[in-house]
Each structure stands twice: as C-alpha cells, then as structure tokens.
Amino acid sequence: MNETKGKTKHRVYTGKIPAEAKNILDQIKKIEIASHNAIFSDIIGEDDVVLRETMNSRLRTFKIEYVKKMHVTETGEPRKICQKSYGKDDESYWITYLPDKRRLKCSTKQGLFEKLYEYYSGDRNNPTFGRLFEEAMEQRKRMKGITDTSVGSASSQNTITRNYQDYEKYIDSELANKNILEITPSYLKEYTIDMLNRLNKINNKKIRKKAFQNNYKGILNIVFDYAEENGLCLNFVRNRNKFKDSDFSCLFDSSKKGADKKAYSPEEIEILDREVERRMNNPTKYGSCYTNGYMFKLAKLTGMRAAELSSLKKEDIDFDLKRIHVHSQQLKIKETLEYAYADYTKNEHGNAQGGRYVPLLPEAEKYLKKLFRLQDELGIDSEWVFTDEDGNWVKNDTQYIQFLKRMSRHFGLGITNNHAIRMYFNSYVLIPAGIMVTDRAKILGHSPEVNLHNYSFEDRKYCENAGNKIISYLNTP
Numbered sequence: 001m002n003e004t005k006g007k008t009k010h011r012v013y014t015g016k017i018p019a020e021a022k023n024i025l026d027q028i029k030k031i032e033i034a035s036h037n038a039i040f041s042d043i044i045g046e047d048d049v050v051l052r053e054t055m056n057s058r059l060r061t062f063k064i065e066y067v068k069k070m071h072v073t074e075t076g077e078p079r080k081i082c083q084k085s086y087g088k089d090d091e092s093y094w095i096t097y098l099p100d101k102r103r104l105k106c107s108t109k110q111g112l113f114e115k116l117y118e119y120y121s122g123d124r125n126n127p128t129f130g131r132l133f134e135e136a137m138e139q140r141k142r143m144k145g146i147t148d149t150s151v152g153s154a155s156s157q158n159t160i161t162r163n164y165q166d167y168e169k170y171i172d173s174e175l176a177n178k179n180i181l182e183i184t185p186s187y188l189k190e191y192t193i194d195m196l197n198r199l200n201k202i203n204n205k206k207i208r209k210k211a212f213q214n215n216y217k218g219i220l221n222i223v224f225d226y227a228e229e230n231g232l233c234l235n236f237v238r239n240r241n242k243f244k245d246s247d248f249s250c251l252f253d254s255s256k257k258g259a260d261k262k263a264y265s266p267e268e269i270e271i272l273d274r275e276v277e278r279r280m281n282n283p284t285k286y287g288s289c290y291t292n293g294y295m296f297k298l299a300k301l302t303g304m305r306a307a308e309l310s311s312l313k314k315e316d317i318d319f320d321l322k323r324i325h326v327h328s329q330q331l332k333i334k335e336t337l338e339y340a341y342a343d344y345t346k347n348e349h350g351n352a353q354g355g356r357y358v359p360l361l362p363e364a365e366k367y368l369k370k371l372f373r374l375q376d377e378l379g380i381d382s383e384w385v386f387t388d389e390d391g392n393w394v395k396n397d398t399q400y401i402q403f404l405k406r407m408s409r410h411f412g413l414g415i416t417n418n419h420a421i422r423m424y425f426n427s428y429v430l431i432p433a434g435i436m437v438t439d440r441a442k443i444l445g446h447s448p449e450v451n452l453h454n455y456s457f458e459d460r461k462y463c464e465n466a467g468n469k470i471i472s473y474l475n476t477p
Contacts, residue, residue, distance in 0.1 A: 013070070013120045015099070016242055021069035025121065028062045030231060033181065042132060056196055060110070063117045070120040071096070090472055129183065129190030129223055133167060138224035154331035154340035155350045161334040163222065166215040170195060180223075180232050188220075196251040206253040213245060244453055262415060263423030269300055269412055289374045291386050292396055292403040294367055299327065301364040302445050303425035307331065307417040310396040311341055311383040317360070317368060324364075325443065329357025339395060346347055347445050426455040 018024070019084035019095040035055050081096045095105040098119065106112040137160065137175040141147070142158035151157060175183075175191055195216070200206050224394045224466070266274070276293040286293075295309050302324060308324075310330035315472060317324055331340050332383045344352040360368075375387070382391035386400075394400055401418060441451040 012287055013099070016071060019122075021066055024062055024069065026231075028059060028066065028121075029127075031062070031234060032230045035059075046333040054296055064113050067113050067116045067120060071116055081109070083109070086413070127180045127227070129180055131170075132180055132227055132232070133219070133223050135161060137379060139226065140222070150339060153350055154333050154342055156342075157332050158331065163219065166219050169199075170216045170219060180227050188243060189247060189396050190218075192248060193251065196248060200251065206251065209245070209249075209252050209254040212248070212252045213322045222330050236415065237276055249431045262420060263427060264413070264415060266424070268411075268430050269421070269424055269467075270430075271413075272296065273300070275407060275411070278416075287389075289371065289380070289389075290477040291371075292400055295386050295394065295400050296404065296421075297367045300425065301361050303356045303422045303430075304358065305329065305346060305402055305422065305445070308345060308445075309386060310394050310400065310420075313383050314372070314385055315383070317385065319360070319365060319369075321359045323364070324358045324360050325355060326358055327352070330393065332395075332397055339393075345445050347447075356442055358443055424453050427453065431456060 020256075031423050068078065070171035071081075073079060073147075079096055081094065083092050093105050094109045095103060096116070098111065104119070106115055140163070141152075141160060144152050144154035144160065146156060146160065157312055163375070171467065172195070178187075186456045196207065240303050255290055273296075276290075276296050278295050283290075295306075298304065299306070299309060304324075304326060308326050311328040312326075313323070316326070316328075326345060327343065329342050329345055331342050333340060344350060345355055347364055348355070365454045371385070375382070378386055378389065380389065380391050382393075384391070384393040386392065386394045404418060405416040425442055426444060430443065435443070437448045437456070440456075441448045444451065444455065446455075
C-alpha cells in the first residue's frame with residue numbers, strides 16, 4: 001500500500017499546540033536544519049550511512065513524541081490506535097481517528113505515526129518564504145502596535161501597507177512557495193536576475209537603484225532576519241555578504257542627479273514667486289485668501305516639508321521669539337486614504353522628540369499676519385495655519401503639491417516638487433548666509449550627512465575654494 005496517497009496531505013490541524021509539544025516541534029526543526037546544512041556543506045557525505053541513520057532515528061523519535069502529545073482527547077487521554085485485519089488473507093492495517101472524527105489508516109504503525117505527524121504539524125513544518133513573510137509581518141504589526149483592537153500610528157500603518165505592496169511587486173509564486181532551506185545565495189541571485197529583467201520589460205525601463213536597495217532587499221531582509229531569529233536558513237545568513245548590489249548594477253538604473261539638478265534655482269523661484277503674487281492680487285479668480293500661495297511663501301522662507309506645512313497650527317507660530325515650532329506632519333493612510341495628524345516629523349521616525357525650530361524671517365512674518373487677518377475677515381476660525389474656506393486643513397498631496405506641480409509645469413520647469421524648494425533654501429539661502437552644516441541640518445530636519453550629500457551642492461566646490469586660498473596664501477609676501 002502506498003502510504004503517501006490519499007487525502008491525508010490535505011488535512012491540516014488548526015487547533016492550539018501545547019507548550020510541551022511546541023518545544024518538541026522546535027527540536028525537530030533544529031535537527032532538520034542541522035542535517036540540511038551538514039549535507040549542503042558536505043560535512044555529511046552520501047557514504048556516511050551511519051551518521052545519516054542516527055539523525056533520522058532521532059527525528060523519528062521526536063516525531064513520535066510530538067504525535068503522542070498532540071493525538072489526545074479533550075480530556076488529555078491518548079486517542080486509540082489499533083491494528084485491524086481485512087480480506088481473506090488477513091492482511092492488517094493500523095487505524096485511528098482524528099479530532100474531526102475522520103479515519104486515518106496505514107499498513108504500518110510507523111507509517112501511521114508519519115501521517116499523524118504530517119496532520120498535526122501541517123504547513124508549520126514547511127517554512128516557505130511566503131509563510132515566513134506572513135509570520136514576520138504579523139510580528140512587525142504587533143511591534144508597531146497594530147492589533148485587532150488598535151490601528152497603531154499612521155506612519156506604522158503606511159509602513160506595513162508598503163511592505164505588502166513591495167512583496168506583491170517583487171516576489172512571485174515560485175519564490176513564495178520555496179522552502180527557506182532551499183534558498184541558497186546562488187538561487188537567489190538567479191531569481192533576482194530574472195525578477196529585474198521581468199520588471200524592466202514590464203515598465204520598459206530599468207528600476208531605480210533606490211527601489212532595488214530599499215524595497216526589494218527590504219522584503220528579503222524582513223524574511224531572512226525573521227528566519228535567522230527562529231533558527232532557520234543558517235546557510236544563507238552565513239553567505240549573505242555574497243549578495244551585493246554591484247552584482248546587478250547593469251540591470252537597474254544607478255544614475256543619480258546632482259543636487260543642483262534637483263533644486264529650484266533662484267531664477268525659477270523668482271518666476272514662481274511672481275506668479276503667486278499675481279494670483280494673490282486677483283481675488284476674483286483665485287479667491288480672497290489664496291492658501292496655496294501662502295504655503296509656497298512659507299516653504300521658500302523656511303524650507304519646511306509639505307506635510308509639515310499642512311499640519312502647522314497657529315499655536316506653533318511664535319511672533320515674539322521670531323520662530324516656528326515644527327513638530328508634526330500630515331500623513332495619508334495608504335490603506336484607507338484617510339488623513340491623520342502625527343505629532344512627530346519625518347526624521348523622528350514615529351517617536352515624538354520635540355521637533356525643531358525654524359527662524360521666522362520678517363518676510364514670512366508679514367505674510368503670516370496678512371493670512372491671519374484675511375481669515376478673520378472671512379470668518380475662518382481654525383487651529384490650522386493653512387485652511388480652506390470651511391477651516392479644514394489643506395491636504396498636502398491633493399492640494400498644495402498638485403498646485404506646485406501644475407504651476408511649475410506651466411512655466412516648463414524640469415522639477416515640480418516642494419523638496420526642490422527645501423534644497424533651494426539650503427544651498428541658495430542658508431549656505432551663502434554662512435550657516436554651519438549642523439545648524440542647516442537642524443533647520444531642515446535631517447542629519448548633517450544628509451545635508452552635505454543630498455542638499456548641498458555649493459559645498460562641493462571645496463577643492464576649488466581650497467586651491468584659491470592656498471594660492472592666495474603662497475603669494476602673500
């Protein structure tokens with residue numbers, strides 16, 4: 001009788017596993033992993049019959065102990081396992097009944113225990129990449145405070161949603177269904193090559209290096225870190241350093257625009273500023289209180305993020321101390337498309353740390369006071385600095401950002417985002433004003449390293465400037 005046929009493989013136990021049984025299951029997994037890695041690393045060769053049988057014997061013993069712990073009644077009594085005869089030749093088989101009353105039988109007692117083990121372990125004993133991703137995500141949800149009774153913070157929800165989106169984009173069914181023990185560095189490299197070629201063909205262009213590093217490798221790290229924590233895929237973890245970005249550099253777009261190509265120039269800011277002034281002076285067409293224009297004014301005079309502008313409250317403006325307290329942001333929850341107020345900024349990564357202070361320049365003070373005066377005249381009573389006519393906060397992605405994009409495209413500008421205003425403020429205002437890099441970073445809300453590498457293109461003339469100073473020094477009598 002073929003013991004692998006029948007419907008047994010479709011039966012999976014979904015009940016609770018007692019702690020003692022779970023400990024035994026963990027021991028089984030450890031032995032299977034050790035055996036796999038020993039064979040994979042040629043520690044155990046094909047001729048090592050005794051050693052192989054010793055490990056298999058230990059596995060059988062633990063599996064029988066696991067079944068004995070699991071195959072019990074609700075009162076804890078062992079379920080009956082007996083041998084019966086059938087046919088005129090008195091052939092025998094072993095039989096028992098599962099918790100769902102279905103019968104399970106096999107020609108040998110050992111075979112019956114193997115079937116019982118398969119039933120009670122189910123897919124728990126098949127650690128596929130996809131299953132481990134789901135387990136890891138459930139753990140990440142709990143760590144971020146997302147439970148059945150709590151939705152967690154908006155940024156946490158968005159992170160989880162983005163993880164699932166990245167998984168759907170980069171992981172196909174082949175990798176999802178592959179046992180983690182079978183994913184070697186060589187296999188993963190081949191999969192990555194195929195994945196990049198597939199996406200490049202679909203998009204008709206190479207995916208960006210940043211997406212490869214953060215999104216695709218981010219999913220791999222979620223799964224393999226979780227697997228490592230649970231004692232799985234040790235072979236891959238040991239060889240993870242062999243999986244390098246440079247192996248695939250020809251398959252993704254690693255080009256990078258210079259900082260000066262991503263910032264508005266002073267001339268472009270002047271073009272936009274004149275247009276904003278024109279619209280502010282045309283209340284018939286653009287309304288008495290042109291909120292998007294005032295947001296643009298404050299952005300170019302403070303370098304604030306779009307989400308920070310939208311969440312700015314009137315109480316955050318200190319006209320006496322001439323400063324603005326930036327300590328929040330407006331977040332859009334990707335799954336529900338709802339907007340939420342977050343009491344932390346982007347660089348605080350979900351933990352409120354008091355935010356930062358931005359100088360309130362005289363021009364910014366003038367426009368803010370003018371805005372508040374217009375709001376009073378229109379009867380707009382709101383805690384928010386930037387509102388619509390009903391006092392609701394401005395949605396930065398569908399209102400302010402779209403306004404800036406449309407206006408920039410109208411003038412044929414190559415860049416269309418608020419980030420370009422932040423870079424303009426850093427390199428065309430703060431640097432010429434002699435503000436130290438550490439203070440520039442504090443004002444913009446990021447690290448000095450980010451400021452130097454991603455925001456400061458004037459500083460990159462250090463070699464030319466140093467050379468001129470050296471020549472000047474040497475030529476001085």
